[in-house]
Amino acid sequence: MNEQLKPLLEIKGLVTRFHTLDGVVKAVDGIDFEVYEGETLGLVGESGCGKSVTALSILQLLRCPPAEIMGRILFEGKNLLELDREGIRKIRGNDISMIFQEPMTSLNPVLKIGEQIAEAARTHKNMTRQEAWRWAVEMLRMVQIPGPNSRARQYPHSFSGGMRQRTMIGMSLSCNPRLILADEPTTALDVTIQAQIMSLLHRLKDEFNTAIVLITHDLGVIAEMASRVVVMYAGIVVEEAPVKEIFKDPRHPYTQGLLGSIPVIGRKRQTGRRLQEIPGIVPSPMETPSGCRFHPRCSKVMNRCCRQEPPMIRLNEHRRVSCWLEAHSTVKKSQAGGR
Amino acid sequence: MLNYLIKRLISTIPVLLGISLLLFFMLRMLPGDPAQVLAGQMASPEDIENIRHQLGLDRPIYEQYATYLSRLVRFDLGLSARTQNPVIDEIWARLPNTLLLAVVAIMLACLFGIPAGIISAVRPYSWLDYLVTMSALFGISMPVFWLGLMLVVVFSVVLKWLPAGGTGSWQHVILPSITLAALVIAFIARMTRSTMLETLSQDFTTTARSKGLTEKIVIIKHALRNALIPIITVVGLQFGLLLGGAVLTETVFAWPGLGRLIVDSILARDYPVIQGAILIFGLLYIFVNLVVDFIYAFVDPRIRYD
Numbered sequence: 327m328n329e330q331l332k333p334l335l336e337i338k339g340l341v342t343r344f345h346t347l348d349g350v351v352k353a354v355d356g357i358d359f360e361v362y363e364g365e366t367l368g369l370v371g372e373s374g375c376g377k378s379v380t381a382l383s384i385l386q387l388l389r390c391p392p393a394e395i396m397g398r399i400l401f402e403g404k405n406l407l408e409l410d411r412e413g414i415r416k417i418r419g420n421d422i423s424m425i426f427q428e429p430m431t432s433l434n435p436v437l438k439i440g441e442q443i444a445e446a447a448r449t450h451k452n453m454t455r456q457e458a459w460r461w462a463v464e465m466l467r468m469v470q471i472p473g474p475n476s477r478a479r480q481y482p483h484s485f486s487g488g489m490r491q492r493t494m495i496g497m498s499l500s501c502n503p504r505l506i507l508a509d510e511p512t513t514a515l516d517v518t519i520q521a522q523i524m525s526l527l528h529r530l531k532d533e534f535n536t537a538i539v540l541i542t543h544d545l546g547v548i549a550e551m552a553s554r555v556v557v558m559y560a561g562i563v564v565e566e567a568p569v570k571e572i573f574k575d576p577r578h579p580y581t582q583g584l585l586g587s588i589p590v591i592g593r594k595r596q597t598g599r600r601l602q603e604i605p606g607i608v609p610s611p612m613e614t615p616s617g618c619r620f621h622p623r624c625s626k627v628m629n630r631c632c633r634q635e636p637p638m639i640r641l642n643e644h645r646r647v648s649c650w651l652e653a654h655s656t657v658k659k660s661q662a663g664g665r
Numbered sequence: 666m667l668n669y670l671i672k673r674l675i676s677t678i679p680v681l682l683g684i685s686l687l688l689f690f691m692l693r694m695l696p697g698d699p700a701q702v703l704a705g706q707m708a709s710p711e712d713i714e715n716i717r718h719q720l721g722l723d724r725p726i727y728e729q730y731a732t733y734l735s736r737l738v739r740f741d742l743g744l745s746a747r748t749q750n751p752v753i754d755e756i757w758a759r760l761p762n763t764l765l766l767a768v769v770a771i772m773l774a775c776l777f778g779i780p781a782g783i784i785s786a787v788r789p790y791s792w793l794d795y796l797v798t799m800s801a802l803f804g805i806s807m808p809v810f811w812l813g814l815m816l817v818v819v820f821s822v823v824l825k826w827l828p829a830g831g832t833g834s835w836q837h838v839i840l841p842s843i844t845l846a847a848l849v850i851a852f853i854a855r856m857t858r859s860t861m862l863e864t865l866s867q868d869f870t871t872t873a874r875s876k877g878l879t880e881k882i883v884i885i886k887h888a889l890r891n892a893l894i895p896i897i898t899v900v901g902l903q904f905g906l907l908l909g910g911a912v913l914t915e916t917v918f919a920w921p922g923l924g925r926l927i928v929d930s931i932l933a934r935d936y937p938v939i940q941g942a943i944l945i946f947g948l949l950y951i952f953v954n955l956v957v958d959f960i961y962a963f964v965d966p967r968i969r970y971d
Contacts, residue, residue: 382871385875387871387874387875411880415877415878415879415880416877417877418874418875418876418877419875419876419877419878420877423875423876424872424875426868426871426872426875428868431867431868431869432868432869432871432872433869433872434869434872434873434887434890434891435869435891435965435966435967436890436891436964436965436966436967437886437887437890445876445878445882445886446876446877446878449876449877449878449879449882450877481966481967483966483967494872497872497876
């Protein structure tokens with residue numbers, strides 16, 4: 327699928343730490359993944375696993391200090407972490423833009439909707455005030471805001487949550503970026519509005535040929551939108567796979583747990599099992615468990631899991647998983663193949 | 666908008682009535698007899714009685730208040746017991762001086778206080794922030810008369826750059842307005858710092874940064890505009906207080922303003938002037954608050970009056 331394509335974004339050994347009065351918090355602890363042109367990559371995990379911090383680290387929107395970002399973030403081969411403030415500013419909103427989780431608080435309450443879209447275009451595309459305003463109205467039309475001409479002159483408080491999120495999408499697309507980081511774009515919205523926003527995002531992504539990193543804990547959204555999935559747990563990547571394979575054959579017990587916790591109508595009748603949950607909570611990033619970070623909550627825990635961190639096992643070109651179960655079965659397979 | 670304005674203007678009437686009532690009776694509770702003060706130490710009891718009759722002080726107090734009120738609705742503030750000039754003329758003679766000092770002081774305060782607050786919010790816990798915080802603490806805790814005297818010593822006595830007191834030229838305004846502004850600068854800087862710290866950590870500020878806007882635009886256009894409401898409130902309140910006259914500063918610099926007029930009148934038990942001056946002060950204060958409320962609506966589109 328991706329062999330001939332060059333990655334648009336490569337994250338290598340990304341570590342994001344926060345220096346707090348209580349100690350050092352490792353929110354992201356050495357993750358790697360790639361995003362290819364025009365694809366949608368799902369970044370999945372429970373709250374507090376480091377998904378949002380990863381996105382904010384890419385655009386360096388965290389206040390440093392207390393945050394400290396290490397590793398390499400290569401965008402079109404260029405390491406974003408080596409850019410100066412002016413350099414990263416020119417990337418933000420122009421090549422890589424972001425959609426946030428809370429549409430109610432992400433727009434500036436005292437500036438007109440049109441102005442908030444237009445200012446990005448004015449900054450990056452050297453448009454005049456009138457050109458940028460017309461462009462903003464055009465973006466509002468594109469995200470299907472009715473009456474965009476008059477709506478552009480209104481303030482966020484006259485917009486509903488769904489309309490504000492459409493505005494955010496229009497804003498993020500206004501400079502025709504190569505990559506959009508969508509951080510839980512539908513979490514704060516009604517279910518019906520969620521579907522509208524997702525289909526809108528899907529259509530515009532194809533129209534603009536933009537890649538999307540879709541951060542969510544909603545596997546339904548992933549099934550519909552993403553082509554590949556990266557599963558994160560407690561600041562690290564535990565599994566990566568094409569979307570179809572992850573639903574058909576999840577390898578990591580955590581991924582299996584996530585999928586098992588989706589309610590399915592008629593499951594009990596079909597399988598005799600009730601809705602499953604993953605016991606416990608995500609560990610605090612200040613005290614990560616020894617060995618495999620998931621072992622205190624894992625249903626298939628072995629002795630080794632408590633002592634040693636599992637290696638990342640590459641199953642094939644597109645799949646990798648970090649679990650001792652896979653390590654053992656891979657060793658057995660290779661031994662069997664050797665004979 | 667117009668309806669709201671009319672409502673607000675009508676609501677000033679009971680407020681002014683309340684001020685006049687409270688003031689009238691509180692003044693008459695003060696120890697000391699105005700007739701005695703006017704007549705002097707050597708006056709005979711008959712003279713004092715005459716003066717008391719002239720001023721209408723021998724009539725029952727509710728009758729005095731009724732007379733005062735009936736004159737007030739005809740915009741007649743009466744005559745000064747001390748100078749026999751109409752009270753309104755006494756006030757008019759002082760008001761421009763007070764206004765000049767208040768306007769200059771509040772402009773200085775905004776000019777220095779707001780940028781100082783922004784700087785310390787943008788770089789919190791830096792040496793610049795500590796410098797601003799320490800200066801603000803100094804500005805708030807320093808007695809006004811002491812600062813005034815120190816400025817006179819340095820700039821008038823030692824350096825001989827500026828006049829030590831009085832009015833007449835723009836040089837006369839500088840020292841008293843700096844003295845007045847010091848406290849207000851400190852207030853504004855602290856308020857700006859705390860509200861800016863809050864707006865700088867809000868989601869929309871992150872959105873603004875994620876669009877690739879320059880730091881200057883993020884701070885001024887996005888964060889500061891949202892922080893303006895509390896800043897405007899402080900500026901309005903402080904300006905209202907300055908309009909009432911700054912008694913200590915006016916005394917140190919021999920500045921003929923409302924504050925000194927009120928103090929002199931209190932010492933002479935000149936009831937009509939005290940009543941008139943404080944009523945005008947109340948009126949100005951109400952007006953400033955009204956203006957502040959309208960500025961709110963201008964700054965924040967969510968605020969509407971109808």
